[in-house]
Amino acid sequence: MDALYREEILEHYKYPKNRGKIEKPDITSFDTNPLCGDECRIDLKIEGNRVKEIKFDAKGCAISQAATSMLTEMIEDKSLEEIKKIGKKELLEELGLELGPVRLKCALLCLKVLKSGVYGIKDWPT
Amino acid sequence: MPLPVETIRQDFPILSRKINGYPLVYLDNAASSQKPKHVIMAMTAFYQASYANIHRGVYTIAEEATELYESAREHIKNFVNARASQEIIFTRGTTESINLVARSWGDKNIQAGDVILLTEMEHHSNIVPWQLLAERKKARLKYIPFDEKGRLNLENLDRLLEGCKITAFTLASNTFGTKNPAKEIIRKARAKGTLVLLDAAQAVPHQNVDVVDLDCDFLAFSSHKMLGPTGIGILYGKKELLEKMDPFLGGGEMIKTVQWDHSTWNDLPWKFEAGTQSIAEAVGLKAAVDYLHHLGLKKIAEHEQSLVRYAMERLHEVEGLTMIGPPASERVGLVSFYFKDIHPHDVAAVLDRNGICVRAGHHCTMPLHKKLGLEATVRASFYLYNAKEEIDLLIDALKEAARFFRK
Numbered sequence: 158m159d160a161l162y163r164e165e166i167l168e169h170y171k172y173p174k175n176r177g178k179i180e181k182p183d184i185t186s187f188d189t190n191p192l193c194g195d196e197c198r199i200d201l202k203i204e205g206n207r208v209k210e211i212k213f214d215a216k217g218c219a220i221s222q223a224a225t226s227m228l229t230e231m232i233e234d235k236s237l238e239e240i241k242k243i244g245k246k247e248l249l250e251e252l253g254l255e256l257g258p259v260r261l262k263c264a265l266l267c268l269k270v271l272k273s274g275v276y277g278i279k280d281w282p283t
Numbered sequence: 284m285p286l287p288v289e290t291i292r293q294d295f296p297i298l299s300r301k302i303n304g305y306p307l308v309y310l311d312n313a314a315s316s317q318k319p320k321h322v323i324m325a326m327t328a329f330y331q332a333s334y335a336n337i338h339r340g341v342y343t344i345a346e347e348a349t350e351l352y353e354s355a356r357e358h359i360k361n362f363v364n365a366r367a368s369q370e371i372i373f374t375r376g377t378t379e380s381i382n383l384v385a386r387s388w389g390d391k392n393i394q395a396g397d398v399i400l401l402t403e404m405e406h407h408s409n410i411v412p413w414q415l416l417a418e419r420k421k422a423r424l425k426y427i428p429f430d431e432k433g434r435l436n437l438e439n440l441d442r443l444l445e446g447c448k449i450t451a452f453t454l455a456s457n458t459f460g461t462k463n464p465a466k467e468i469i470r471k472a473r474a475k476g477t478l479v480l481l482d483a484a485q486a487v488p489h490q491n492v493d494v495v496d497l498d499c500d501f502l503a504f505s506s507h508k509m510l511g512p513t514g515i516g517i518l519y520g521k522k523e524l525l526e527k528m529d530p531f532l533g534g535g536e537m538i539k540t541v542q543w544d545h546s547t548w549n550d551l552p553w554k555f556e557a558g559t560q561s562i563a564e565a566v567g568l569k570a571a572v573d574y575l576h577h578l579g580l581k582k583i584a585e586h587e588q589s590l591v592r593y594a595m596e597r598l599h600e601v602e603g604l605t606m607i608g609p610p611a612s613e614r615v616g617l618v619s620f621y622f623k624d625i626h627p628h629d630v631a632a633v634l635d636r637n638g639i640c641v642r643a644g645h646h647c648t649m650p651l652h653k654k655l656g657l658e659a660t661v662r663a664s665f666y667l668y669n670a671k672e673e674i675d676l677l678i679d680a681l682k683e684a685a686r687f688f689r690k
Contacts, residue, residue: 162632192644193627193645193658194649260628263628
């Protein structure tokens with residue numbers, strides 16, 4: 158069990174970073190995972206093309222919550238160009254988990270939401 | 284004599300598998316059942332000895348294959364007590380069976396403004412085909428509501444049946460486990476001249492289903508939930524209705540004659556069986572039906588009833604766990620539940636670490652979950668090979684999950 162829910166994952170799940178909403182976000186993006194009903198919203202405040210503030214509001218399992226929390230940490234202070242370079246590989250490395258195809262969707266919803274926000278695209282392909 | 288569970292377990296090769304060093308505890312039977320060696324061997328033997336395409340060849344193995352395929356139909360006919368084997372149509376599964384009726388019967392008989400009556404506890408496969416039909420025909424969908432215990436509220440049934448051409452509902456809910464009062468609904472539907480389709484996917488594998496006694500017009504179920512292979516299912520339909528319906532799919536075998544500009548249709552049931560069918564699957568399904576018949580559906584139902592009663596008693600012990608649906612006595616052998624503070628996926632992941640297979644999600648009943656204000660639940664569903672000891676393992680693992688995520 159510890160292989161899936163290692164300490165750091167549980168830590169992010171129980172005490173997520175950057176949870177909440179931004180009053181007037183420059184970028185906001187929302188999506189769901191119809192398979193399990195997970196929901197994820199990410200709000201960004203941008204200053205000089207860099208992330209000034211980030212908040213997320215999400216419903217879902219421990220993996221999806223932890224992944225979203227970690228992703229928001231990864232992009233603090235990053236430029237939009239740098240964010241565009243973050244992919245599935247980078248997020249999964251940060252998570253440090255080997256996930257099957259079903260749980261992978263839990264972990265990657267936040268990335269889909271972030272990317273579609275940053276690119277201003279509604280339907281980002283997973 | 285109760286069901287000989289220990290002997291039965293020997294018949295299912297997969298049950299001796301270990302997951303993470305733990306014995307496999309398979310509690311996802313409402314999604315799909317495991318297969319006894321009788322089914323696996325019947326299919327293997329067929330491929331090794333008699334495989335050929337059916338209805339066409341004049342050589343020995345083609346005749347053997349045809350005979351086996353048609354005798355599977357005969358076994359199904361007896362299993363659900365249909366009057367004639369022409370009333371048993373092989374499809375790919377419950378979903379296709381319902382789609383067949385929605386298309387072939389629906390397109391011909393449903394008009395703008397007609398009502399199609401479903402219930403709020405239907406599986407998506409008994410909602411979406413009707414939504415598509417309603418859209419094509421500008422018909423209206425209505426739903427029989429369920430109450431806080433997951434029972435159908437039939438108070439306004441007569442009113443809901445006004446202007447209703449067909450009602451389609453499940454014999455047993457795949458999420459609540461509720462056994463629905465089918466006969467009462469059918470009686471009232473009959474009085475209004477409304478046709479009835481029963482989704483029997485969660486019923487036929489677990490209890491005696493008699494289409495004559497029920498007096499339904501259509502009945503749909505799947506092989507893979509009743510110990511048989513995937514890729515094959517059944518539509519039962521009253522002969523006089525099926526005869527008046529147009530074909531669902533066009534192609535080989537479903538025709539009598541084909542000319543450049545038109546064709547004529549084959550007799551029942553082949554009119555609805557276009558293309559090469561799932562032949563080995565029919566052979567496997569026949570073996571599954573024989574297996575179930577040999578043990579007796581009544582005994583199987585009693586065994587599952589005792590399992591669900593025990594499971595619900597013990598689930599009460601788990602802190603923070605809420606069950607949905609009616610009391611055990613009104614259920615088939617399944618129970619869905621949730622923790623307020625632990626996501627169903629996380630529960631299922633912890634159970635999987637202990638070799639326990641349950642379903643976590645919306646079980647293809649999204650509107651039902653939405654009405655309850657839930658995104659998802661965990662479901663444990665039982666079958667003839669499940670033992671009380673497996674429920675004990677489930678309870679231990681649930682307690683462990685609760686500890687783990689709350690520590």
